[in-house]
Amino acid sequence: MAEPLLSVDHVSCRFGGLLAVNSASLTVPAASITALIGPNGAGKTTLFAIISGFQRPSGGVVRYQGDTITGLPPHELAWRGIARTFQIVQLFAGLSVRENILVGAHLRHPKRSDALAAADIVGREVGLGAMLDRSADTLTVASRKRLELARALATEPKLLLLDEVLAGLNPAEIRDIAPIIRNLCARGISILMIEHVMQAVMSLSQHVFVLAEGCVIAEGTPTEVAANHEVVEAYLGHGAAKKLGGAHAH
Amino acid sequence: MFSPVILITAILNGLLTGAVYALVALGLTLIYGVLHIINFAHGALLSMALFGAFFAFRLLGLDPYLAALFLAPALFAFGYALQRFIIGPASHGDDRNILLVTLGVSVVIENVLLYAFRADTRTIDVPYAFQTLDLGFTFLPIPRVIGFGAVLAVAVALWALMTWTDLGKAIRAVAKEKLGAELAGIDVAHVYAVTFGLGTACVAIAACLLIPTYYVNPTVGEAFVLIAFTIVVLGGMGSVPGALIGGLLIGVVESLSGLFLGESLGQIGIFLIFIMVLLVRPTGLFGVKA
Amino acid sequence: MTGVRPILAVVIALAAVPLITDSNTVLNFLVVTLLIALAGQGWNVLGGYGGQYSFGHAAFFGTGAYVTAILQVRYNANAWVGFAAGIAGGAAVGAFIGALTFRVGLRGSYFALVTLAFAEVLRIIASVAPITGAGVGILVKLDLRAAALQFESRAMFYWFILALVAVALMIAHAIERSRFGTWLIAVRENEDAAKALGVNAPRVKLGAMVLSAAITAAAGCFYVQYFLFIDSGIAYGTRLSIEALLTPIIGGAGTVFGPLLGALVVQALGEGAKLIAGDAPGLNLIVYGAVLVLVIAFAPRGLIRLVDDANRWLSRSAKLESAHG
16 A cells, blocks of 8 residues: 555644543545545644644644654645645735745745735635635635635645635535535545535545544544544533434444 | 841842832833833833932922822823823734834933933932931831832732732733634723833832832943843743742842942842843743743 | 835935935934934834834944944944944844744743843843943044044035935835735734744844844944944933834834834924923933834824825826716
8 A cells, every 4th residue: 555645643642631632543535635524623623733844733643655753843844745735724814815824835936026926826726716816814705715725835735724615605605615525636645634514524525533632533434534433422412422323323 | 258147138129129129120021022022112101200300309399209199190191191092002903013112212311311401410418317227236228128128018919909909800811812802892902002001100219119219320220121121021021920020039149240240230130140041941930931 | 014215315416415405413313313213224224114013223223333333442443433333332242133033933022021131131241331332422533534434514514414314214115015025914913823834933033133234233333433422321211212213113114104103203303302391311211202103103103104094085086076076
């Protein structure tokens, strides 16, 4: 089997008395879409922070393309090809849409003219072509999400970490953005996404990891995971699987 | 080098001066703990209070300790108005703006004092200024001993206010969770202004405690405020025990480095501590994360 | 974004002033204005474009001034060499402070406090150290030759400082168009987002700090050549620190012309105050402080943005009129 692009190996993270992530392990193969799901407070964003260099783990190793990257700063990881979006959109509010994407494009294009051209292409790719000159703080939620995505894409990553990129979007907007995400995978970019929107998880991802109270409690294809009793209990509470009985038992 | 008596005297004096520093720092940390702003105008307010105490003595014959009874409420009102009508509205809630606005206020106050009263240094003569407390092996200046006691009294009074009164509870609520407090019906702008007023009142009392043995000119406040910042940063922004303990510590450090390095270089010791604390542990000994 | 042509136009217009008037008052006013503008242009790199507000920029101004003064007076160095050394000295201090503070991740108020503390430490040291003349300061000998960077005609001094300001304007222009500048602005707008996009924030901030310090140090070096005297209060005092931040904030932080416009306004207000209320100590700063609060309250992005907005509003109404006309 080919070495996974990303492998998170028994990573833990402790904040004082709270163990936010408890010996979690997951792998992301190349050119695939993997989802990380779990109830609120499970430690998903903390795990993302660890993978993207914003948080030091208290234990465990993160490997990317065979190299150990645990503890490397975020900008170093960006150079190596790991990009991320933020759960709460972190735009450069005072800049235009194009200028926002420009910052990402400059990673691979030192010259301003090249970077601007690359930014334009990425902007159009995510559907923001008509809004490139607008100020970022005038965008709707859906457009802001696309801008977050565009900025990360402009860094030409091999691994894209999407933190609840669909949060706050209505079903129509989700339907519009899903093909963009699928397209990225087709282009060879691997995606690890934290998501709560289950329909998206089911239709987009090939592999799912379930995190609850800091531990990975299940993994598998979307269908396997949905049928898993422990997963249902983690989301709906103790005994829920039994109560739902007929629908999920098999 | 120095005999133990000299060292102990220096340490004791340091503790006494440190107490007054702590009071100044207390005002600063109170303001930070609730409004989450670093009040750059704190030093100018101290200068203002010192001039107030000075003129209370010169023009009205008021002993500084008595003057405190009037100066504290007066400066409370001033601080309240400053926050409510100038700092709050002008900064539109932006952190960077607040920095600049308090800086601007500080510059205005200090230079109004300079313009009105020139840069001459003034002192007052109170009969007990040079009286000392005889401890047997050494003497301690009476005004400083009184100051120490007064600071403790103020600290206890503030603690009582915070713990037992509704106002105190409102202040603590706003400090912890502004939005929640607002939703619970607390007038946040009022609480902010009250806290700022309390911080300014602390400064007023500190000025009255200082003036018997200190001097008055428009830039004195500036020197004090950097010391106050050092204490607050050392003790932890927003921590009242931190301000008190930090104040005592810094008082001792200043006294000792003055002993070993001489007057002017003694001040450097404090700034170097300040810089080092900021670089190594910005949250201080007891602080809340900024 | 400002193009090269407006910069050239402004510089050429300013350069023509001594050809129109030979009033010493006017020239002196403008020299001091440009001096403050230069100090402000330095601050603007770190504070305006970089968003890191330094309250102690005097640390760089004073270092530049003292280095060149000491080299000339105590070591008989050539004035031009001293000037260059002063800039380098200021830059070095900037690198030192920046390396310490940015690596640790100090931001916002804490950063402002630390810069304030550093300036104070330098002031105290300079006020007692023999090499800086302690309380007395340093007097540079009058030597009206170009080789000693002193000029008989005030116009020459004016053109020299104008040249420095022009260089600083071009630097700001280059920043706006470079990757470094884009990254710096990104760090200002949202440091975490910038990091996630590959920006090495501490290194970018350090670069901005060094450049910022060098420019403000140049202002300090010029001060020595023009006034032939420096002491700890002038060099490292809070007045310069305040002027350095006031001019870009009033004029428009993060713009090319902001500091220049701000310097004109600040100086004009200062002179105006003097005319109305007499030349008393502290008057200037009262006006500066009040203007700072007013600008933040009513025009927080600076006067230049007001001009910008007015322009846009005017052109939009003109378009509407022609559409309906």
